[in-house]
Amino acid sequence: MDSGKPSKVQKFTGHWSQGLLTSMDDPELVVKSDDRAVIIKDKYPKAKHHFLVLPKETLPNLKSLKPEHVDLLEHLEKMARHLVDTTDKTLKFRYGYHAVPSMSHLHLHAISQDFDSPCLKTKKHWNSFTTEYFVDSKDVIERLKKHGKVEYDIKENTALLNNDLRCHVCGSAQKNMPALKTHIKCHSYKVES
């Protein structure tokens, strides 16, 4: 007899925080790969171009990095820069990591600085790419070289996500997200020639 309970028809694909592992195998998202890493398009890009570079080696986060991973991190950044060079040379990009990422599996962001995307919606989105919460790849590598590990204070960095909204170019205060999104259109994100 029918119990009246709805049956679970959807396949269990894991917790949302493990989503990057699924995306790494999604041919729709993968744009490049070599023996050490895979580059995918961010499923919810926060700018005109937004890529994620993921090592094939299992590394959950920055905290799992050891001194021997310096070479790998340099490789990830090099791969990202090469992809960007062959994708869009006209826009400025930043290459870096979130200090306290939501998704598991180490991922380097390569993101164009226009932040022109319908997926960019919240203060948290904004501050995660425009405050010190976004740590340049070069700084992470330097830190690993110097200290043999990379660790960021969770409380301190999470607090940055609640910072007041400011333009990442001119620093002007913006009252809300729609105002910010309108304002940032007044700047150019082209590389200087």
Added chain:
DNA sequence: GTTCTAGAAC
């Protein structure tokens, strides 16, 4: 990480 939506802010 996103979606949804209640209620704050305007």
Added chain:
DNA sequence: GTTCTAGAAC
């Protein structure tokens, strides 16, 4: 009344 943000999601 509409826009916008913030917090739950079993």
